[in-house]
Amino acid sequence: MSTFRNDDDTLRAGAEEVLKERRRLGLEGLVGGLEAVSIRVEPGDLVPAAREFLERTGHALADAFDQAGERCCLLRLPGSADVILRAGPLRDNPFRSYNYGPKSGHLPDTRLETFIFRCGDVRRYAAIQKERGVAFLTPEPLETSAFLFIQTRPSAYTGNSIGLVQWKGTPGRYRGDGCADLDLPLEKPDKAHLKDILELDHTATRVHARDRDPAILEFMGLTGYHFDFAVHVESLNSITNVARMPGGGFAMVFTSGIEPYSEDGSSGPTEQYIHNYGRRVHHMAFHCRDIRPVFSALKADGMEFLSELVGSPGEGLRQTFSRPSKRTLLVNEYIERYDGFDGFFTKSNVTLLTKATENQ
Numbered sequence: 397m398s399t400f401r402n403d404d405d406t407l408r409a410g411a412e413e414v415l416k417e418r419r420r421l422g423l424e425g426l427v428g429g430l431e432a433v434s435i436r437v438e439p440g441d442l443v444p445a446a447r448e449f450l451e452r453t454g455h456a457l458a459d460a461f462d463q464a465g466e467r468c469c470l471l472r473l474p475g476s477a478d479v480i481l482r483a484g485p486l487r488d489n490p491f492r493s494y495n496y497g498p499k500s501g502h503l504p505d506t507r508l509e510t511f512i513f514r515c516g517d518v519r520r521y522a523a524i525q526k527e528r529g530v531a532f533l534t535p536e537p538l539e540t541s542a543f544l545f546i547q548t549r550p551s552a553y554t555g556n557s558i559g560l561v562q563w564k565g566t567p568g569r570y571r572g573d574g575c576a577d578l579d580l581p582l583e584k585p586d587k588a589h590l591k592d593i594l595e596l597d598h599t600a601t602r603v604h605a606r607d608r609d610p611a612i613l614e615f616m617g618l619t620g621y622h623f624d625f626a627v628h629v630e631s632l633n634s635i636t637n638v639a640r641m642p643g644g645g646f647a648m649v650f651t652s653g654i655e656p657y658s659e660d661g662s663s664g665p666t667e668q669y670i671h672n673y674g675r676r677v678h679h680m681a682f683h684c685r686d687i688r689p690v691f692s693a694l695k696a697d698g699m700e701f702l703s704e705l706v707g708s709p710g711e712g713l714r715q716t717f718s719r720p721s722k723r724t725l726l727v728n729e730y731i732e733r734y735d736g737f738d739g740f741f742t743k744s745n746v747t748l749l750t751k752a753t754e755n756q
């Protein structure tokens with residue numbers, strides 16, 4: 397019988413300490429907003445995965461290149477973080493041990509791996525973080541004619557990496573030196589509803605109950621984010637925890653159990669999901685302008701969903717979850733907010749939606 401139970405007061409006290417440390421070390425203000433998320437797929441899945449984004453989001457193909465055998469697609473929508481899809485032969489994948497689960501083992505390299513944030517001075521950032529004991533994938537920042545870049549080793553709590561990019565010239569040029577053009581059979585469909593699917597609003601990473609506080613505190617120590625609030629749903633053993641930048645923009649959501657996994661089937665969908673897929677990003681949420689016709693059109697196009705639309709203007713939002721992609725394992729959330737509502741769900745929505753993910 398476990399006695400561990402998450403407590404928001406403990407988390408808030410830890411978050412205060414991280415903010416103090418950030419200020420003391422000169423990290424505050426060094427890291428900006430989210431520039432891109434980097435998703436790795438299996439070598440045969442690059443084009444189908446890119447096609448899914450073109451057909452199911454507002455993002456369009458902005459660039460495609462080959463970087464020493466690794467093929468990359470850059471998907472872009474003005475006003476949103478970019479999506480970078482990667483595939484290619486890997487000698488040693490530092491994420492692989494996090495990717496395994498009974499339902500994900502057939503895609504051993506597939507994962508939303510890295511959240512890439514703008515940084516004013518990557519060298520100074522790396523030096524300060526190394527002093528704090530943070531481990532990076534390269535000993536020093538990678539420098540090209542377009543940018544400086546460094547990324548952390550995958551987090552032991554989330555399996556996610558944090559990347560920092562400092563643009564030298566035009567922001568958003570991810571091509572390194574010596575990249576070759578890649579000609580891919582991809583086209584953005586000319587469909588009206590895709591223009592109503594807007595920016596990446598948030599992602600939700602599923603973590604074990606015991607890892608909730610360390611995952612959030614680690615993320616705060618690496619970025620400019622604050623812990624904002626948490627919503628507990630006792631009946632599903634679920635907490636939705638929200639971290640944000642002071643000015644708004646992309647929100648980082650962590651979903652965890654209140655109590656740890658138990659064999660008796662009472663763990664709830666979050667612990668069950670990690671048991672099946674490993675700790676990882678569960679969904680990417682896209683803000684919509686008019687979600688009802690968007691939802692109908694996506695369904696008419698053959699997209700499958702875990703739930704109908706839930707919520708209403710009176711409750712502040714409407715949203716739904718797709719079935720997970722067979723290429724990326726990611727669920728798409730579509731979300732429309734009314735009257736400037738800046739939450740992520742109503743209490744009834746989070747219950748319905750969390751419940752719906754039991755079906756995946």
Ligand SMILES: [Fe+2]
Nearest residue numbers: 600681729740
């Ligand atoms: Fe969400």
